[in-house]
Amino acid sequence: MATNDKTVEYHGPTGGWGSLEGVSRIFGKEWNSPTALETLLRQNKPGGFMCVSCSWAKPADYHNFEFCENGAKATLWELTTHRCTPAFFAKHTVSELRRWDDHDLEQEGRLTHPLRYDPATDHYVPCDWDEAFAAIGAELKALDPKSVIFYASGRASLETSYLYALFARLYGNNNLPDSSNMCHETTSVALTKLIGVGVGTVIYDDLAKSDAIFFFGQNPGTNSPRFLHPLQDAAKRGCEIITFNPVRERGLEVFINPQSPIEMLTGKETRISSQYHQVRPGGDIAAILGICKHVFASDDEAQKQGKRVLDTSFIEQHTHGFEAFEAKVRATSWEDIERESGLPRSDIEAAGRVYVKAERVTAFYGMGLTQHVHGFENVALVLNMLLLRGNIGREGTGISPVRGHSNVQGQRTVGIGEKPEEVPLDKLAAQFGFEPPREKGMNTVAACEGIISGEVKAFIGLGGNFVRAIPERDLMEEKWTDLRLTVQVATKLNRSHLVNGKIAYLLPCLGRTEQDLQASGPQAVSMEDTFSHIVGSLAKRKPASEHLRSEIAIIVGLAKATLAPNPKVPWDAWLGDYKQIRATIAETYPDIFKGYERRMWKPGGFYKGNKARERIWNTESGKAEFTTPDMLTAVNFDDAVGRYRLITMRSNDQFNTTIYGFSDRLRGIEGTRQVLLMNPDDIEQAGLQQGQMVSLISDAGDGVHRQVGPLKVTPFRLPNGCIGSYYPEMNPLIPLAHHDIHSQTPAAKGVPVRIIV
Incomplete structure (x- = not known):
């Protein structure tokens, strides 16, 4: 990289005064009363409400302020005093609103009334709830159940998710894609096949007991800032944190704890990563294989002294496929490893020395591993590394x-998902007196393909911003209007609500912070965190509108209007008392939810x-599986002159598709999202200039023209041949077929593109 470049970057630590300033900007927009602070003080605590943002742990030993910058932003964003009323929709046509940017749409505030799209006037118009339910139910009755999609974002509670999945199956399909399909489906597929569970094995307490923590393709500073507290504690006690990421994320470099007066006043920083390796996008397979190569070499040396580095007893007793993997590692040259990883052998061996020395190792990863064509192999190689020294099950x-949305993992626990083999269908059949559908349903990619082909006729969205989040967005928006019915359940307006089917309804729901009052009184819900702990959530804020209904009330209304009465399915009783929903969940999943009602209020929740x-x-072999990869890169295209590996990124001022503002403080980018981040050497070699406006085009080789721009060329510290820009703006460049081979997770971290002027 050029030494005299003018790369944009943030020189301060994560946390500190910058974090407080970021929250204060949202306070300035969304502050409505001192009770907002009281609400934040109840966030992620026993007896309080659970954050609507990420799924990070709700620890039993909590801080006074158990929320991070982005968690506070999410809460204040929901508590806004702005209201998006029928008068707003009377003033603006849907066609006009499609030209607004994402930030401005959500800035209009909370939706207040159920709305129906009127194609004759191109306006949303108010309707009452009974009218909406009746009309939607009539349409669903007239459709083939196999042609309807029941999508769920990752924020719905366990109670909501259970009823939503049951509604879909009683209706007649397993078409239950969710936001996992777009981020961690690779995890679910890989870990299920390789160790027999589709979630991680680490719990929160393990962080205090690890001697080394390996990070791959995850950015806690933006995506899960509360993670930085235990990472800081680990670094201070001497735990080595080794990071592999194409981007130098500030949260994994230095941190000042905003809850520490001494650190805030003195500016004393904690260095987080002891090693930081900027691996090429897709190069993690090679890098990890290199670490394993060092482990084998160290074991060879140890044997000369009568010792072992490998945990041979664990490998023999608990694993399958070791010999083939060992042969692959030993046969792979360092030259090939260096070329594909983009890292020198010395750096990889330095990471390997830490791994060999550490008695206890945890490995964390994010979408930098899962969102690749060979994402499965990325996850498998991390697991291989851990298995070599018995770093599973201690x-x-x-x-x-590291999961993103607040209950995206829990949804799967209670039945959201298109794979019937992962759901106790026989138990459901006995409980509710029906024959559940047994054929596989549609995931996100299949749903998109069905919309393009015309096979899919209706889409129900329980939260989220599906049209904005998916690949191939230009074609998807064009085909979306061919749908017969679209129904969106939401708290705020987003772009997905402006691309409608022939019949469309927008149904406003309560937020996580708002009191849910039903026949038996105030209701609580629950969710599962990234460490598989289930916690209760009780909201107390007055709802934004008297016309809002809970997500559960909306599901019950839709189900009753669509399905024939069934005495074994007590919709009204469930709606009147959510404890009865939890009792039903415990009947379906007794091994997990025994003592549900009592245990979910335990500080820190209960472990499933x-x-x-x-x-x-x-697993099929009854043992943990070593995987032998037949590739060293997770991308599926060759390097070529003028071809770049695009990685999509999230800013410090967003959560998923929600854009809070235009300050990416932790990367030094302010006031815009229309940037193209490039290594200064690549800028020079391409004949470009800093600040020049360019566009990106797809280089997928499928004959489809995809283009995004203009984007401002911005020098940034990235590996050669790698460029970066923001999600979801770059989604039109991602072909629908560009996904992990095994899981169909969109491969947004390694997209082939070219630059045009």
């Missing part, structure tokens, strides 16, 4: 994806258990 060890953590492997 305290302070394990593998852990994990067989792999107990070294019980529910």
Whole structure:
């Protein structure tokens, strides 16, 4: 990289005064009364409400302020005094609103009334709830159940998710895609096949017991800032944190704890990563294989002294496929590893020395691994590395994806998902007196393909911003209007609500912070965090509108209007008392939810258990599986002159598709999202200039023209041949077929593109 470049970057630490300033900007927009602070003080605490943002742990030993910058932003964004009323929709046509940017749409505030799209006037118009339910129910009755999609974002509670999945199956399909399909489906597929569980094996307490923590493709500073507290504690006690990421994320470099008066006043920073390696996008397979190569070499040396580095007893007793993997590692040259990883052998061996020295190792990863064509192999190689030294099934060890949305993991626990083999269908059949559909349903990619082909006729969205989040967006928006019916359940306006089917309804729901009052009184819900702990959530804020209904009330209304009465399915009783929903969940999943009502209020929640953590492997071989990759890169295209590997990124001022503002403080980018981040050497070699406006076009080789721009060329510290820009703006460049081979997770971290002027 050029030494005299003018790369944009943030020189301060994560946290500190910058974090407080970021929150204060949202306070300035969304502050409505001192009770907003009271609400934040109840966030992520026993007896309080659970954050609507990420799924990070709700620890039993909590801080006074158990929320991070982005968690506070999400809460204040929901507590806004702005209201998006029928008068707003009377003033603006839907066609006009499509030209607004994402930030301005959500800035209009909370939706207040159920709305129906009127194609004759191109306006949303108010309707009452009974009218909406009746009309939607009539349409669903007239459609083939196999042609309807029931999508769920990752924010719905366990109670809501259970009823939503039951509604879909009683209706007649397993078409239950969710936001996992777009981020961590690779995790679910890989870990299920390799260790017998589709979630991580690490729990929160392991962080205090690890000697080394390996990070791959995850950015806690933006995506899960509360993670920085235990990482800071780990670094201070001497735990080595080794990071592999194409981007130098500030949260994994230095941190000042905003809750520490001494650190805030003195500016004393904690260095987080002891090693930081900017691997090429897709190069993690090679890098991890290189670490394993060092492990084998170290074991060879140790044997000369009568010792071992490999945990041979664990490997023999608990694993399958070791010999083939060892042969692959030994046969792979360092030249090939260096070329594909983009890292020198010395750096990889330095990481390997830490791994060999550490008695207990945990490995965390994010979408930098899962969103690749060979994302499965990325996850598998992390697991291989851990298996070599028995770093699964002991305290302070394990593998852990870092989940995003607040209950995206819990949804799967209670039945959201298109794979019937993962749901106790026989139990549901006995409980509710029906024959559940047994054929596989549609995931996100299949749903998109069905919309393009015309096979899909209706889409129900329980939260989220599906049209904005998916790949191939230009074609998808064009085909979306061919749908017969679209129904969106939401708290705020977003772009997905402006691309409608022939018949469309927008149904406003309560937020996580708002009191849910039903026949038996105030209701609580629950969710599952990224460490498989289930916690209760009780909201107390007055709802934004008297016309809002809870997500559960909306599902019940839709189900009753669509399905024939069934005495074994007590919709009204469930709606009147959510404890009855939890009792029903416990009947379906007794091993997980025994004592549900009492245990969910335990500080820190209750652990649902994990067989792999107990070294019980529910795999085909009955053991943990080593995988032998036949590739060294997770991308599926060759390097070529003028071809770049695009990685999509999220800013410090967003959560998923929600854009809070235009300040990406932790990367030094302010006032715009229309940027193209490039290595200064690449800028020079391409004949470009800093600040020049360019566009990106797809280089997928499928004959489809995809283009995004204009984007401002911005020098940034990235590996050669790698460029970066923001999600979801770059989604039109991602072909629908560009996804992980095994899981169909869109491969947004390695997209082939070219630059045009």
